[in-house]
Amino acid sequence: MAKRPTILDVARHAGVSKSTVSLVLQNSALVKDSTREKVTQSMTALNYVYNRSAAGLRGTPSGLIGLIINDLRNPFFTEFAASAQMRFAEAGYSTVIANADENPEIQAQVIAAMIEHGVSAFVLSPSYGGDAEAFDRIARAGKPAMQVMRKADDRTDLFPLYAPDFAHGGELATDHLMQLGCRSIAFVGGLEDRSVTAERMSGYYQVMAREGATPRVLSGRPTKNFGRAVALKFAEEPAAPEAAVCFSDLVALGMLSGFAEAGIALGRDFRLVGFDDIEDAATAFPPLSSIHCGPQEIGIETAETMLHWLDEGEKPAPERRTAVSLIARRSSLGSNEPVTPLDPRLDPPS
Amino acid sequence: MAKRPTILDVARHAGVSKSTVSLVLQNSALVKDSTREKVTQSMTALNYVYNRSAAGLRGTPSGLIGLIINDLRNPFFTEFAASAQMRFAEAGYSTVIANADENPEIQAQVIAAMIEHGVSAFVLSPSYGGDAEAFDRIARAGKPAMQVMRKADDRTDLFPLYAPDFAHGGELATDHLMQLGCRSIAFVGGLEDRSVTAERMSGYYQVMAREGATPRVLSGRPTKNFGRAVALKFAEEPAAPEAAVCFSDLVALGMLSGFAEAGIALGRDFRLVGFDDIEDAATAFPPLSSIHCGPQEIGIETAETMLHWLDEGEKPAPERRTAVSLIARRSSLGSNEPVTPLDPRLDPPS
DNA sequence: CTGAAAGCGCTTACAG
DNA sequence: CTGAAAGCGCTTACAG
Numbered sequence: 001m002a003k004r005p006t007i008l009d010v011a012r013h014a015g016v017s018k019s020t021v022s023l024v025l026q027n028s029a030l031v032k033d034s035t036r037e038k039v040t041q042s043m044t045a046l047n048y049v050y051n052r053s054a055a056g057l058r059g060t061p062s063g064l065i066g067l068i069i070n071d072l073r074n075p076f077f078t079e080f081a082a083s084a085q086m087r088f089a090e091a092g093y094s095t096v097i098a099n100a101d102e103n104p105e106i107q108a109q110v111i112a113a114m115i116e117h118g119v120s121a122f123v124l125s126p127s128y129g130g131d132a133e134a135f136d137r138i139a140r141a142g143k144p145a146m147q148v149m150r151k152a153d154d155r156t157d158l159f160p161l162y163a164p165d166f167a168h169g170g171e172l173a174t175d176h177l178m179q180l181g182c183r184s185i186a187f188v189g190g191l192e193d194r195s196v197t198a199e200r201m202s203g204y205y206q207v208m209a210r211e212g213a214t215p216r217v218l219s220g221r222p223t224k225n226f227g228r229a230v231a232l233k234f235a236e237e238p239a240a241p242e243a244a245v246c247f248s249d250l251v252a253l254g255m256l257s258g259f260a261e262a263g264i265a266l267g268r269d270f271r272l273v274g275f276d277d278i279e280d281a282a283t284a285f286p287p288l289s290s291i292h293c294g295p296q297e298i299g300i301e302t303a304e305t306m307l308h309w310l311d312e313g314e315k316p317a318p319e320r321r322t323a324v325s326l327i328a329r330r331s332s333l334g335s336n337e338p339v340t341p342l343d344p345r346l347d348p349p350s
Numbered sequence: 351m352a353k354r355p356t357i358l359d360v361a362r363h364a365g366v367s368k369s370t371v372s373l374v375l376q377n378s379a380l381v382k383d384s385t386r387e388k389v390t391q392s393m394t395a396l397n398y399v400y401n402r403s404a405a406g407l408r409g410t411p412s413g414l415i416g417l418i419i420n421d422l423r424n425p426f427f428t429e430f431a432a433s434a435q436m437r438f439a440e441a442g443y444s445t446v447i448a449n450a451d452e453n454p455e456i457q458a459q460v461i462a463a464m465i466e467h468g469v470s471a472f473v474l475s476p477s478y479g480g481d482a483e484a485f486d487r488i489a490r491a492g493k494p495a496m497q498v499m500r501k502a503d504d505r506t507d508l509f510p511l512y513a514p515d516f517a518h519g520g521e522l523a524t525d526h527l528m529q530l531g532c533r534s535i536a537f538v539g540g541l542e543d544r545s546v547t548a549e550r551m552s553g554y555y556q557v558m559a560r561e562g563a564t565p566r567v568l569s570g571r572p573t574k575n576f577g578r579a580v581a582l583k584f585a586e587e588p589a590a591p592e593a594a595v596c597f598s599d600l601v602a603l604g605m606l607s608g609f610a611e612a613g614i615a616l617g618r619d620f621r622l623v624g625f626d627d628i629e630d631a632a633t634a635f636p637p638l639s640s641i642h643c644g645p646q647e648i649g650i651e652t653a654e655t656m657l658h659w660l661d662e663g664e665k666p667a668p669e670r671r672t673a674v675s676l677i678a679r680r681s682s683l684g685s686n687e688p689v690t691p692l693d694p695r696l697d698p699p700s
Numbered sequence: 701c702t703g704a705a706a707g708c709g710c711t712t713a714c715a716g
Numbered sequence: 717c718t719g720a721a722a723g724c725g726c727t728t729a730c731a732g
Contacts, residue, residue, distance in 0.1 A: 004491075006709055017719045022711060030717060047490055052466045053406030054709035057724045062403075064467065072432050073425065073629075082422050082449045089456070094463045097422075097447040099432045106439070113444045116402045117414065140397055141354075224633040257635040260610070279423075280630075283574040285607040356725055367703045372727060380701060404725035407708045 005046040014042035025050065056118050065095045065306070066114040068107060068124040070150070072099035074250070076276045076295050077125055080149070083299030084123060091307050093120075104130025108137075115141045121306055126152035128194055135159060144309050146316065148302050151195050156318035162302050165321040166196060169291035170203025172326040173245040173273040176289070178211055180332060182243040182271055186216045188230050188255065189223075190247030197247060200275060204245050222247050227254025228261075234270070235262035242271065243332070249274035249281050249290055256284055256331065267334035277327055287329035298322055355396040364392035375400065406468050415445045415656070416464040418457060418474040420500070422449035424600070426626045426645050427475055430499070433649030434473060441657050443470075454480025458487075465491045471656055476502030478544055485509060494659050496666070498652050501545050506668035512652050515671040516546060519641035520553025522676040523595040523623040526639070528561055530682060532593040532621055536566045538580050538605065539573075540597030547597060550625060554595050572597050577604025578611075584620070585612035592621065593682070599624035599631045602638055606681065617684035627677055637679035648672055 007025070011018040016035060023031050024039045031039075042048075056062055065088050069077050085095040096114060100107035107127045111134045114122070122138055122145035135153040138145045147153065147161045170187075177185050187204045190197035201217065208215045220226040227246065231254070234240040246252035252274030259266055266272055266286050274281055277292035305316045357375070361368040366385060373381050374389045381389075392398075406412055415438050419427050435445040446464060450457035457477045461484045464472070472488055472495035485503040488495045497503065497511045520537075527535050537554045540547035551567065558565045570576040577596065581604070584590040596602035602624030609616055616622055616636050624631055627642035655666050 004709095008709080018709090019711085019720080020718060022709095023718085026711085032717060035717080049491065050466050051407075051468075051709055053403040053412075053468055054724090055711075056403035057401075057407055057709080057726080058711045059724070060711075062467075072422075073428050075423065075425065078423050078428055082451070085449060086451070089459070094446075094460075094467060095448070096444075097449075098445070099435060099447075101432070101436070109439070110444075116400050117412075117444060118401070118403055141399065224630075228633065254633060257633055260635040280574075283578065283604065283607055285610040354725095358725080368725090369704085369727085370702060372725095373702085376727085382701060385701080401725055404708090405727070407710080407725080408727045409708070410727070 005048045009046055010039065010042045010048050013046055014039045061120045062118040063093050064117065064119045065093050066119040066122045067095050067097045068100055068110055068122065069097065070100055070102050070125050070127045075278045080125065080295035080299040083296040084303045087300045087303035100127045102127045108134035111137060119143065121145065121310055123148060123302055123306055125149040128152055144306065146302060146306055148298065160316040161319045162305065163321060164293040164298065164324050166199035167203045169275060169293065169324040170200045170245065171207055172324065173291055174204045174207035176273060176326055176328060176332060177243040177245065177271055178207060180271055183213050184241040185213065186218060186241040186244045188218045188244045188246050189220055189226055189251030191221065192219045200247060216241060222251055224250050224254030224257065227251035228258035231255040231258025232262060235259065235264055244272055246272065246274045249276045249278045249288060252288055253280060253284055256288060266331045272331040286331050289329045289332040290327050292325045292327050294322065355398045359396055360389065360392045360398050363396055364389045411470045412468040413443050414467065414469045415443050416469040416472045417445050417447045418450055418460055418472065419447065420450055420452050420475050420477045425628045430475065430645035430649040433646040434653045437650045437653035450477045452477045458484035461487060469493065471495065471660055473498060473652055473656060475499040478502055494656065496652060496656055498648065510666045511669045512648065512655065513671060514643040514648065514674050516549035517553045519625060519643065519674040520550045520595065521557055522674065523625065523641055524554045524557035526623060526676055526678060526682060527593045527595065527621055528557060530621055533563050534591040535563065536568060536591040536594045538568045538594045538596050539570050539576055539601030541571065542569045550597060566591060572601055574600050574604030574607065577601035578608035581605040581608025582612060585614055594622055596622065596624045599626045599628045599638060599640055603630060603634055606634055606638060616681045622681040636681050639679045639682040640677050642675045642677050644672065
């Protein structure tokens with residue numbers, strides 16, 4: 001394997017100085033078009049590959065974004081990550097995605113590694129717990145960083161927060177069930193010590209209080225297993241609630257599965273609203289009502305906010321909440337809603 | 351923001367030469383313990399951050415692995431990616447994950463960017479289509495690269511393939527349904543021009559031929575929507591098959607949802623086997639029989655194979671197939687299988 | 701065990 | 717518009 005060609009090789013091949021080649025590389029207007037073309041041809045002829053390490057050494061920003069996700073196996077976050085990455089790519093930035101697996105130690109380690117690798121900025125949907133050290137390190141390195149979805153560090157002046165209006169989502173979901181005539185509504189899933197849980201639950205508490213209804217909260221991990229277990233429990237309970245707002249669609253889909261198992265018809269015997277509106281919510285049977293948080297939109301907007309910060313130097317507001325909406329489907333409405341007709345040939349090509 | 355300290359600053363602070371600091375950085379045995387400690391202390395005191403760009407310029411490998419995934423939104427691949435990343439991290443390598451979104455152009459672009467950023471190696475679950483150019487570029491850059499799950503480039507001598515034994519999986523699934531007394535078995539989902547589809551289908555064809563049964567193939571995108579549509583279609587067909595092997599769990603879960611909608615009981619009126627054994631398969635109702643491909647295990651083993659290549663210089667065999675197994679659940683067996691008891695408190699903490 | 705020196709491949713003023 | 721020169725922060729022989 002021959003040594004990789006450098007700008008000096010290209011310069012020799014094209015018969016110019018290496019500064020000129022460098023100028024071509026930055027797309028500088030200082031270079032005559034004919035010269036630029038000559039140089040470009042030499043580059044392809046020699047199979048030249050730009051060496052970003054060398055550029056980085058001279059202080060050129062790496063054009064790398066560190067995207068750290070608390071749980072990449074959760075489709076809600078995967079969608080967020082994938083769309084943020086797309087948007088960054090359109091703007092010419094490469095994105096390093098890492099999964100912290102809800103583990104603050106892995107998160108800290110990943111942050112350290114990314115700083116060494118010279119990322120230009122961080123976007124993190126952070127893992128809870130751990131000390132502030134990881135965030136401190138970002139601050140010391142002087143890297144722009146945004147927290148998305150969840151607030152793990154309170155210094156939103158340093159690490160602006162961008163998240164859906166979860167509290168309003170909880171309100172919408174509970175209101176919806178109230179309007180369908182339910183009074184006895186449970187809130188299922190979510191770990192109590194987390195800000196997201198508190199926010200989602202606050203809207204629920206608020207509506208329940210307003211209507212003089214008694215709240216019932218079943219906290220737990222936001223997993224299908226937990227949801228399924230709660231549904232099976234409800235199925236055997238004489239005084240089970242009539243409806244539930246779930247912490248997440250994962251919990252709700254678990255409940256849906258548990259109710260199917262117990263022979264309880266959703267939308268009739270029990271009304272259910274999830275949270276996040278992941279793809280599976282629409283495809284489930286019966287289709288699951290959910291609070292649409294738009295992870296894709298958030299991914300795109302987060303990327304744009306960060307690009308603005310990076311390119312214009314304009315720091316975003318400490319906290320910004322995006323609108324959420326209720327998507328009512330048959331898990332709460334019941335079967336009076338028409339079923340979407342579906343034909344295999346209509347499946348959109350990708 | 352003060353300038354980042356360099357090894358020279360550390361050297362001054364510690365009262366040694368910068369070579370010594372560099373030696374400490376590489377954990378060289380040449381440095382006296384007391385000196386090493388002094389230097390380490392100076393590093394933390396000055397808040398020193400290692401600059402990999404500078405090291406990269408001198409030829410030090412970046413310790414970066416490029417992991418390119420055809421579809422990061424598909425949980426099967428997400429699990430693979432997440433576990434490979436974990437394994438690399440344990441070995442001190444950072445992983446850059448990118449989603450190509452089944453788009454060979456994005457894939458090519460991502461590969462180019464990663465080469466510029468100096469990744470040490472590639473692991474790709476490739477997107478189909480596109481020319482060989484992207485792979486050529488990897489080859490020219492002299493980077494070790496493995497294809498996983500799918501073969502997009504035939505040069506497995508250059509880009510070794512590591513994939514589950516899909517053909518055997520198709521065989522196991524079809525055999526299983528035969529043993530349950532089915533003769534009229536369809537194969538549902540999967541795009542025809544893809545190697546993975548051909549492999550999964552080949553096992554199906556083989557068993558059908560052996561048993562003298564007539565195959566029936568419904569090709570289509572591997573999505574829940576497609577599965578649901580096929581199920582609804584079967585529900586109205588007088589001569590519908592008795593069972594199906596699905597290209598993937600996504601398709602099977604779509605069918606499961608469609609059958610629920612049509613009031614057809616799985617395991618009794620129709621028997622279903624999926625492919626991949628994603629997490630949702632076990633949680634669905636009824637639980638979905640599937641071919642376990644072990645994306646996590648493959649992720650770990652792929653990482654280990656690559657680490658071996660990188661650290662020992664030993665190139666893996668051109669093609670390696672990992673064992674698959676049938677996980678029989680109620681979607682094929684029917685309800686004679688006992689239901690797993692489940693208690694919310696048993697949900698494992700994470 | 702430690703120091704002085706060269707050089708990795710770029711970018712950036714500074715002259716021309 | 718283009719060339720010569722310095723320097724970014726490391727690593728790597730080579731002396732001592």
